[in-house]
Amino acid sequence: MPLPFLTADRVFDADAEDIALPFDDHDSWRRPYRPGPWRVAAAATLLLLASFVLLAATIITFAGSLSGATLCFALAAVVIAGALRLLRVGAWVSRHGVRRVGFFRTTTVRWKDAAAVRTVQQPVKWLGFPRTVQGQALIVVRRSGEPLAPLVTDHNADFLARAEAFERATDSIEAWDDEYRSS
Template identity: 80%
Template sequence: MPLPFLTADRAFDASAEDVALPFDDHDSWRRPYRPGPWRVAAAATLLLLASFVLLAAMIIGVAGAPSGATVCLVLAAALIAAALRLLRVGAWVSRHGVRRVAFFRTTTVAWSGTSAVRTVQQPVKWMGLPRTVQGQALVVVRQSGETLPPLATDHNADFLGREEAFERATDAVEAWADEYRLG
């Protein structure tokens, strides 16, 4: 089974360093970077917890309590859905625009609706928690002047401790913006 999110960084292989937009199909939505280790670890932990809850559902079901087994199955399904959604969180790009996927909400802006996509120094949330630190954020400014919440920061679950990966990802998103914003 192909896992396209694992090959998102192929543009930065030694053989393809000069390619800004490495994908053949620019119409499909793609994340221009790999999910970070913190995000993958959190999703793996949720899936591990879901496996224990499924085991509990099986034991409860065999013991003869179908209502308890149903509750465990619903809880396991919610944990699996949360893990999958957590892996989808981030910035996604295509020929049509840029998409900011949050855990509960997705915002899509067409390239023609943006006036700027840039990296700025500003206070950013550390790992999505209320605590803020000084850092860098990739922001999208709409034609109306409204600035969206950051697409990515150097202190989120994808880039904490991976400054080079953050720079490559922001360069890739800015390259997509330069390619399709005016064209």
Template identity: 90%
Template structure:
């Protein structure tokens, strides 16, 4: 089964670092980087928990309590849905704009509506927790002057302790912005 969210930067793995926009179809929303090890580990842990809940649901259903088994199946479904949503969180780009996918909310800014996309030094959340540390963040400033929450930071679940991957991802998103802000 192909997992397109894991093959996001396949062009960079092939040694094509000089290509800023490595994808053929620019109309498809893509994350220009791979999910980080912290994000994948959290999703894998959730899926492991869901497998135990499904096993419990099977045992409960064989014991004869269908209402409790149904509750376990629903709980396992929710845990699986949360794990899949966690893997979708991040910055996505296409010819149409930039999209910040959060766990509960998604914000899309068309390239024509973005005044700038740039990397700034600022306090950022460490792995999404309330604790902040000094770091870098990729921010979008709308033409109205509103600054959106950071698309990605160097201390989030995708880039913690992966400075080179952060630089490559932010350079790629900024290249998409330069390409389509001028063309749009």
């Protein structure tokens, strides 16, 4: 079963002329980078946990306790939904704007409502934990002045210890901004 939210449509090619906007359909929401190994490992661990919970639910069902089995099946469904949501977290772009997908909340900023999209040096969260370190963050400056959490940072689960991938992703998102904010 293909999972389109896991991969970019095309592999990054430094010699290609259409590096910035490599997608054919600019109306659909796309993540211009692949999920990082930390995010994929966390989701895989959650799915492994869900498989054990489903096995336990099956055993409980055969033992005859339907209320316990129902609780285990519900817990497994929540863990699976959490793993899939974790894979969707990140920055998404389309012709309509830029979208910051968080675990519990999604924020969309239309290109015409963004004053700028730029990379800045600032304290950033390390893997989403409360601990902050000095790093780079891609931020959206809104015309209204409302603050928005960074789209991506070089210390999040997608780009920790992957500086080159962070640069490619931020360049790609900034190129989408250049293309559509002015139009």
